[in-house]
Amino acid sequence: MRILISAVPSLLAALTATAAWAHAFLDHAEPRVGSTTATAPRELVLHYTQNLEPAFSSVEVSDANGARVDLGKPTISASTMRVGLKALPPGTYRVRWQVLSVDTHTTEGSFTFHVKQ
DSSP states (O other), X not given: OHHHHHHHHHHXXXXXXXXXXXXXXXXXXXXXXXOEESSOOSEEEEEESSOBOGGGOEEEEEOTTSOBOBOSSOEEETTEEEEEBOOXXXXXXXXXXXXXXXXXXXXXXXXXXXXXX
């Protein structure tokens, strides 16, 4: 009985770790998270760790004043989300994303990138 009781916390920890891996997390982005680019990108590309549900996944890119600089609804193919960008002058840009993975878990996040002056 003691062995069974002492095994329960380990089992719960293992199940929790497995569930955490079931979410779609941002793997990498182009331009890179926190990077400074010499030229303004024409497109933002986000790569996730799982396939996404296009109808329930979104991204917004805004400038330092909060004005949107993305070209609207992103295109999604499997685990990759793309959105066009307006002509970006030098400055700092914030990306805010929210995705629903095919296993029905949502994740969200934000990051910045900079266009060199």
